Amino acid sequence: MSIPKYNEIMPNILRYLDVHGEQKIRGLELPLAAEFGLTAEQIAQEYDSGKGAIFLDRISWALSYLTNSGLTERPRRGVYRNTEAAQAFLGKSPSEVQTYVKEQMALRAAEQKATKATKDVDDESDELMPASNQTPQEMLNTAYESIRQSTYDQIIDTVLSKTPSEFEGLVVKLMELMGYGGQVKNAGTVTQASNDGGIDGIIKEDVLGLGKIHIQAKRYARNNTVGREEVQKFVGALAVAQSNKGVFITTSSYSSGAIAYADGLNGTTNLVLINGEQLAKYIYDYSLGMQTKQHIEIKEMDSDFWDTMQNDG
Incomplete structure (x- = not known):
């Protein structure tokens, strides 16, 4: 029930x-x-x-x-x-x-x-x-989620209006904001479009660059679906780069075959697929290009405080 x-x-x-x-x-x-x-x-x-x-x-x-x-x-x-x-x-x-x-x-x-x-x-x-x-709490949560979803849509619409190279730079900045690269200065870089070998961005995980995360960023229309073949090509690019860590980010979605392929890599390659909805959520949550519009503070009584007082009668 x-x-x-x-x-x-x-x-x-x-x-x-x-x-x-x-x-x-x-x-x-x-x-x-x-x-x-x-x-x-x-x-x-x-x-x-x-x-x-x-x-x-x-x-x-x-x-x-x-x-x-x-x-x-x-x-x-x-x-x-x-x-x-x-x-x-x-x-x-x-x-x-x-x-x-x-x-x-x-x-x-x-x-x-x-x-x-x-x-x-x-x-x-x-x-x-x-x-x-x-309940009023549920109505507040519903309104909050509705506002978030509307903002997610605005984020994707805005991203789609930018150039592919701007999108690549955006996802590298996002990965850095999410903590990848740690304390490494200028950990994230966007590869040259003319010679990227299927890799759009790289995040250094340590100062010497011994550990790296490779990124592919595809700025596709919402109704586009990234298929298994594209994901396989990215895994091939990771193999050429001698890397086993990859993040495929798109503004659209993935086919069931692409998702099943990524899930079935069995640890030989650590591959994360991020679709448009997840991308917008990360941009929102990590405040990349976002600003806080309003704070709403809701308080409740502190039982630990009031229960220490003696009751009348």
């Missing part, structure tokens, strides 16, 4: 709290995971951005919405229990619970608007449940 959405978790939380009483979020994680038949890998699975575990985040938001709608309450920090109103929803479906929660949160937002006439409408958006079944 896939990891349940926050709205699918809400009825299970109400039933568990009804039977077991007050619980912390972490105390709910494993019992709820067992109810949904999740594996250890699914429980530990994090967002692609690395910003926390997906399942625990969805439990957290489910509890937040249940509390804001009056079905659960927090007797003390980090601890949740059912209210009397929860009794009417113990046998309800996720859609029934979600409908009630949405209604209650909409009423709450309307009441706040009426009592705070000077408050901007935008400031009340956090009181409403999202239209989709994504």
